Amino acid sequence: MDSSNRNPTTDEEDQPHLRRIGRISSHLIHTDGSDQHQLVPLPCARKPLKASVSALTEVMKGKHRDLQERIFDFFSSRPDLQTPIEILKDDHRELCMRQLSGIVRDAGIRPFQYVLDDPERYFAVLEAVGGVDMSLGIKMGVQYSLWGGSVINLGTQKHRDKYLDGIDSLEYLGCFAMTELHHGSNVQGLQTTATFDPITDEFIIDTPNDGAIKWWIGNAAVHGKFATVFAKLILPTEGGADMGVHAFIVPIRDLKTHQVLPGIEIHDCGHKIGLNGVDNGALRFRSVRIPRDNLLNRFGDVSPDGKYTSGLSTTNKRFAATLGELVGGRVGLAYSSVGVLKLAVTIAVRYSLLRQQFGPPKQPEISILDYQSQQHKLMPMLASTYAFHFATKYLVEKYSEMKKSHDEQVVGDVHSLSAGLKVYVTSYTAKSLSICREACGGHGYAAVNRFGSLRNDHDIFQTFEGDNTVLLQQVAGDLLKQYQEKFKGGTLTVTWNYLRESMNKYLSQPNPVIVRWEGEEHLRDPEFQLDAFRYRTSRLLQSAALRLRKHMKTLGGFGAWNRCLNHLLTLAESHIESVILAKFIDAVQSCPDKDTRAVLKLVCDLYALDRIWNDIGTYRNVDYVTPNKAKAIHKLREYLSFQVKGVARELVEAFDLPDDVTRAPIGLQSGAYAQDGSLTRAMGLFSIGLEQVQLQDNLKGLATQKRALHRLIQSVTDF
Numbered sequence: 001m002d003s004s005n006r007n008p009t010t011d012e013e014d015q016p017h018l019r020r021i022g023r024i025s026s027h028l029i030h031t032d033g034s035d036q037h038q039l040v041p042l043p044c045a046r047k048p049l050k051a052s053v054s055a056l057t058e059v060m061k062g063k064h065r066d067l068q069e070r071i072f073d074f075f076s077s078r079p080d081l082q083t084p085i086e087i088l089k090d091d092h093r094e095l096c097m098r099q100l101s102g103i104v105r106d107a108g109i110r111p112f113q114y115v116l117d118d119p120e121r122y123f124a125v126l127e128a129v130g131g132v133d134m135s136l137g138i139k140m141g142v143q144y145s146l147w148g149g150s151v152i153n154l155g156t157q158k159h160r161d162k163y164l165d166g167i168d169s170l171e172y173l174g175c176f177a178m179t180e181l182h183h184g185s186n187v188q189g190l191q192t193t194a195t196f197d198p199i200t201d202e203f204i205i206d207t208p209n210d211g212a213i214k215w216w217i218g219n220a221a222v223h224g225k226f227a228t229v230f231a232k233l234i235l236p237t238e239g240g241a242d243m244g245v246h247a248f249i250v251p252i253r254d255l256k257t258h259q260v261l262p263g264i265e266i267h268d269c270g271h272k273i274g275l276n277g278v279d280n281g282a283l284r285f286r287s288v289r290i291p292r293d294n295l296l297n298r299f300g301d302v303s304p305d306g307k308y309t310s311g312l313s314t315t316n317k318r319f320a321a322t323l324g325e326l327v328g329g330r331v332g333l334a335y336s337s338v339g340v341l342k343l344a345v346t347i348a349v350r351y352s353l354l355r356q357q358f359g360p361p362k363q364p365e366i367s368i369l370d371y372q373s374q375q376h377k378l379m380p381m382l383a384s385t386y387a388f389h390f391a392t393k394y395l396v397e398k399y400s401e402m403k404k405s406h407d408e409q410v411v412g413d414v415h416s417l418s419a420g421l422k423v424y425v426t427s428y429t430a431k432s433l434s435i436c437r438e439a440c441g442g443h444g445y446a447a448v449n450r451f452g453s454l455r456n457d458h459d460i461f462q463t464f465e466g467d468n469t470v471l472l473q474q475v476a477g478d479l480l481k482q483y484q485e486k487f488k489g490g491t492l493t494v495t496w497n498y499l500r501e502s503m504n505k506y507l508s509q510p511n512p513v514i515v516r517w518e519g520e521e522h523l524r525d526p527e528f529q530l531d532a533f534r535y536r537t538s539r540l541l542q543s544a545a546l547r548l549r550k551h552m553k554t555l556g557g558f559g560a561w562n563r564c565l566n567h568l569l570t571l572a573e574s575h576i577e578s579v580i581l582a583k584f585i586d587a588v589q590s591c592p593d594k595d596t597r598a599v600l601k602l603v604c605d606l607y608a609l610d611r612i613w614n615d616i617g618t619y620r621n622v623d624y625v626t627p628n629k630a631k632a633i634h635k636l637r638e639y640l641s642f643q644v645k646g647v648a649r650e651l652v653e654a655f656d657l658p659d660d661v662t663r664a665p666i667g668l669q670s671g672a673y674a675q676d677g678s679l680t681r682a683m684g685l686f687s688i689g690l691e692q693v694q695l696q697d698n699l700k701g702l703a704t705q706k707r708a709l710h711r712l713i714q715s716v717t718d719f
């Protein structure tokens with residue numbers, strides 16, 4: 001599988017602008033004709049990179065690859081559990097349920113044990129099943145991370161004793177019922193009530209109006225037996241004291257008959273844009289009585305005589321503690337989203353290497369990845385996939401550490417990091433899925449090539465577990481808090497230490513000499529790259545703080561925040577980008593193999609310069625870079641894209657996705673790199689049809705069509 005970089009001479013010839021630069025290497029000429037400043041070093045002057053797939057795979061391989069392989073093997077041995085291209089909503093829901101129980105009961109994998117003992121393993125399972133069918137990943141997340149997680153993290157020992165075994169074995173399928181028709185993001189605005197009745201020692205769960213109907217609740221429409229219901233806890237004092245939002249276990253269906261229980265109404269949320277394997281439903285409660293013990297009482301409890309006790313002094317603190325325990329879902333989404341991005345990039349890059357269109361006169365057509373525009377679409381995306389891989393790996397490790405140590409600093413760090421990475425990665429992946437589809441032309445539009453379902457299934461990752469725009473504001477809020485702490489001399493949490501070290505440096509004018517440096521060595525120096533990211537974040541942070549203070553006087557806190565909202569969102573994104581870069585640089589520097597380190601460094605440089613170029617206006621506005629330096633960044637970014645293209649095949653191979661998971665006929669490993677143009681393309685097209693028929697076979701048994709198609713392919717081969 002190992003191979004060296006593509007022949008740079010050939011590649012150069014495919015790129016006339018590079019050829020031009022290459023030939024006049026000693027002089028200072030740009031493709032735009034200007035001759036003012038030094039060019040970035042030339043392609044022909046460089047040593048080709050040696051990219052070894054096995055060495056790269058070793059770096060990218062998660063700790064629990066063996067577990068993921070068990071899952072892939074299980075699904076490849078069970079064609080009856082593979083999701084066909086065309087499937088009706090109700091069939092998809094049943095299939096998804098069978099897939100989940102297949103993992104637990106047939107393959108013997110117990111994800112819930114990992115939630116309890118080894119979250120890194122749990123996230124590895126989640127990533128793998130998401131590759132099989134994203135609906136399965138989400139259904140599993142609802143069962144174990146949300147419903148199961150609420151019992152573990154918000155309940156106490158009595159709840160663990162009573163529910164954990166049933167959750168693990170899937171006997172107690174459950175829901176996480178937080179969102180209401182009128183309130184999604186604003187959880188403190190929930191209206192469902194849980195009123196304590198000391199006479200019967202019960203809570204009475206009520207939906208006071210239509211707006212309080214629980215909405216979008218996963219597992220509710222068909223399979224759920226229980227729901228963790230978030231409701232305002234009301235005590236029976238005069239007028240009813242509202243103790244804020246708490247979580248309660250409410251049985252919704254009979255364990256034996258599966259009948260909906262009295263006082264509960266369940267409606268189906270219907271066909272969705274994607275994730276139709278998950279049965280989302282709406283729940284309404286009409287004076288449903290549950291025992292007092294069903295209050296998940298880790299952060300607040302009620303005694304039989306109706307007295308409320310809590311170790312936390314205010315409603316706000318209890319609320320923060322309750323929501324804080326639920327970050328696992330966000331970690332899972334960020335991690336899984338990188339898995340989706342890997343899949344999409346793999347399909348798009350493999351296809352782009354194979355597909356040929358146009359070429360120089362009277363010469364063979366060239367691969368579409370030889371076009372600068374295609375490199376521009378896909379290479380920074382490939383670099384970002386690597387960047388996100390290392391950042392989310394770090395997040396998962398930190399999350400596991402937090403679960404063990406409960407160290408306050410780590411808790412703060414994980415909360416903000418999980419919010420920031422969930423937002424940044426899911427938004428990026430959502431946009432990339434459309435770019436990948438387009439990059440594969442018409443074949444990208446065939447359902448069998450997967451971009452449509454990946455895009456539709458993944459899209460909602462931007463909204464659930466916290467709407468991205470809302471979550472990003474939490475990151476901005478935390479940054480401002482850290483900023484205040486810095487000036488008060490308090491401690492900064494781990495990922496933000498750079499603010500302490502460098503705030504003063506960044507708030508002074510940039511060094512007038514460095515702003516002119518434009519040599520490749522300087523632009524590819526991690527110190528320069530990190531400095532650029534951190535400079536931008538620090539400036540944004542300081543200016544946001546000043547603007548907020550100014551507007552606060554006239555508009556009040558809420559109004560001032562809204563007046564500065566876009567600024568705050570940019571600040572939070574900038575911070576997350578710099579955290580991602582820092583983790584990527586760490587990964588490059590700790591890579592033991594010299595050649596592999598060089599490849600990772602190249603990819604990391606592309607990630608860094610791509611992001612700097614994307615926001616070049618900001619850097620220019622504050623004179624952090626001169627116009628000539630900006631041009632040099634642009635050119636180097638283009639050139640690095642070109643260089644990454646040379647190792648793109650190895651970089652996607654290192655994701656190590658089996659064909660069973662990739663599935664898209666245009667993105668399979670086998671035969672994808674054959675050089676025989678016309679026949680390869682013909683075979684490629686037919687194999688798409690064949691795949692479609694194979695999948696339909698699973699559903700409808702159309703074996704005769706398959707044989708006919710085989711004959712057709714055979715005739716092309718014979719010809």
Ligand SMILES: Cc1cc2nc3c(=O)[nH]c(=O)nc-3n(C[C@H](O)[C@H](O)[C@H](O)COP(=O)(O)OP(=O)(O)OC[C@H]3O[C@@H](n4cnc5c(N)ncnc54)[C@H](O)[C@@H]3O)c2cc1C
Pocket residue numbers: 142176177178179182183184185186215216217218272275280460463464465466467468469470
């Ligand atoms: C398929 C699916 C599955 C789901 N599963 C579950 C589940 O199992 N359990 C559960 O409890 N919930 C579930 N949800 C609900 C989901 O968590 C909510 O949809 C989500 O929290 C967003 O809330 P909302 O829909 O009310 O959006 P809103 O909060 O109304 O947001 C709408 C728009 O307003 C903007 N907006 C809102 N507030 C602000 C603000 N302060 N500043 C700036 N912009 C703002 C948002 O950015 C967004 O663009 C699911 C949803 C879907 C679609």
